[in-house]
Amino acid sequence: MSVSLKRRKTINSIVGIVCTGAALLALFLLASILYTLVARGLPALNLNTLTTTMAPTGENGGLANAIVGSLIQVGIGMLIAIPIGIMAGTYLAEYGKGSKLAEATRFVSDVLLSAPSILVGLFVYTMMVATTKTYSGMAGAVALAVIAIPIIIRTTEDMLNLVPTPMREASAALGAPSYKTVTKITWRAAAAGILTGMLLALARIAGETAPLLFTSLGNLNWSTSLWKPMASLPIAIYQYAASPYEDLVQLAWAGALLITVGVLAINIIAQAVIGRGK
Incomplete structure (x- = not known):
């Protein structure tokens, strides 16, 4: 040798x-x-934790309102982010190749993708909370949507770019207009990847705390109004983790476990979708 x-x-x-x-x-x-x-x-983590609202120490409170508040804000945030992200990603991959608008959109999306979430929260605070003079669940949902949009845009564009060009050419040769080619061919071919991007965006925003501190603030009481301060699991964890009272610290650990299990389940689903797509 x-x-x-x-x-x-x-x-x-x-x-x-x-x-x-x-x-x-x-x-x-x-x-x-x-x-x-x-x-x-x-x-x-017990039934009382899941069914009782947040309360001061010694009153045997739970996390029910925080769980519901997180589900509402994350759900509305995704409802805002999904159509915007998919449409913008489709424009970049299908219609805007080589255009200055597409380059600018891609650049801004990449900047937002790497921007600290606290800056997003401060921006939404300036745009919504400072103008309406009140914290609100809707402001929190908008902040989460701003974080999720660039993830969905990037994933959608990348997945559509992987669709073979001959599939588009075959559709055009049969006389199909561009919008039908996109909706019937390329979206279907890239559906698994686009869905994966949506799930990854969901996993990203589920545990965000900083944007919600500037927007929805938190609420110890039961409130599902989108125009009032709203509780959420990340804020409950933030508030309880540094508490000197052991019962509140235990609730913070329970909330952290709930978020972790939820994010882990979302990632497992995303990996299963990727495998099925392949």
């Missing part, structure tokens, strides 16, 4: 060991986080 070949094999073995060690370290850290969440959050 030549010296150079032996040296390459040695380096390859070292790199393989380092990569394996890094993977094991990442798995260990993830397992540690999950174990801590389950160990600390599961004892506090």
